[in-house]
Amino acid sequence: MNPNENLSRVVTLFSKVFIRIPAVCHIDNEWDKGLVDQIMGRMFTAGFDRLIAVSSRTREIALRYTRNAAKIVTIPTGVNPVRFLGCDVERLYSTVKSARNRFNIGTVGKLVRFKGQHLVIKVLGVLRDKLPPFNYIIIGDGPDRAELGQYAYSLGLEESVRFLGFRTDVPDLLSGIDLLVQPSETEANGLVVIEGMMAGLPVIATEVGGASEIMDGGRLGWLVKPGDETALASAILEVACMPQDKRRRLGAEARKYAIKHYSFEQTVRRTEEVYLSLVNKQGQKAC
Structure with missing residues (x-):
């Protein structure tokens, strides 16, 4: 049993x-x-x-x-790596029309306080003038949906923060994302971090639960302390300003590691x- x-x-x-x-x-x-x-x-x-x-x-x-x-x-x-093969990158672009021409930052998870989406919205409000045109793609649903929407509006980010709700096509959506951010205050496993790595994405995650172990101590991504706005902002800015080919190389290395250790x-x-x-x-x- x-x-x-x-x-x-x-x-x-x-x-x-x-x-x-x-x-x-x-x-x-x-x-x-x-x-x-x-x-x-x-x-x-x-x-x-x-x-x-x-x-x-x-x-x-x-x-x-x-x-x-x-x-x-x-x-x-x-995670089954086959789910991340042959993904439909157009899925995100057809769902969020502006995604094709913007830097797309994504988060996957239930919309509750401890998952930390509010912190990313706050940091993006501070960084908006330093970042290229961006979207913050939030995949998932939960009781904090309305509150997060109001918070984004209060910061003038209502056109940049996009709520996609609960989805069954996460691998397809991730294929159109440029950076995955998982800002949880607490997490046991870090399954979404594995999925982001399997999708070949650069990943920023809080140093909770299994994230550090999954990301090989930060070698395969960026680890920040829970609630550390300064560190999160620095990591997002670094990835956003990074040449695309370098982001892809880092993502490919992370994918290779995830398939080897977390299949x-x-x-x-x-x-x-x-x-x-x-x-x-x-x-x-x-x-």
Whole structure:
């Protein structure tokens, strides 16, 4: 059994008492946000036979609740690189008419405060006279949609900030983006960072969750501290003023690295290895 959210994890632990089969817990959030997280962390690290952390950061947090380091393995969430082949670059241009002739900065994620879209809008308001003509393409939806729109309007950016809502064609849209910015205040995995790298984009991300690990310590992109407006502005300006061929070279290197280390096939293979090791161990006990 391998549950992926707290209710099913609790049910699995109770079921495990009766059916006596191995159980694996996927850790895709950071158990350090409050009392409930701490209780869950202690319960799950004690009760599950193996825990799969999506990043070294989530593994470090989980290790606070157990001395058995061997019980926790790190397997990042993988992305299928095939999704980013043969993408339709015209998809973005037909959705946002001005995108063809502008520097397109993109963000993908739910529109909630901790995802940090408001910070990018604020920084772009400061940088507007230093940047080439630009769009800020926000892919995703959420409760902060209206507030973000009003904020962009208050800064005079209503023609530059474009809300595309929830989309199922993210790879196509990313193919028309020039720079991906992921400004989250907290993040366990950094899946969108992987997708941006797979799309061959230069990426700016906050140094939270798995982003630093995914970007090889910043070698393959720009890492900034959460909430650091100055660093974010500097990184955006640097990429925007960079020659296009250099951006493409950096993006190609990032894509190559992401395919090698974060492909879906690797995630499946390593997860299967965890399952097989537990099944074999269970079989040895039965003999």
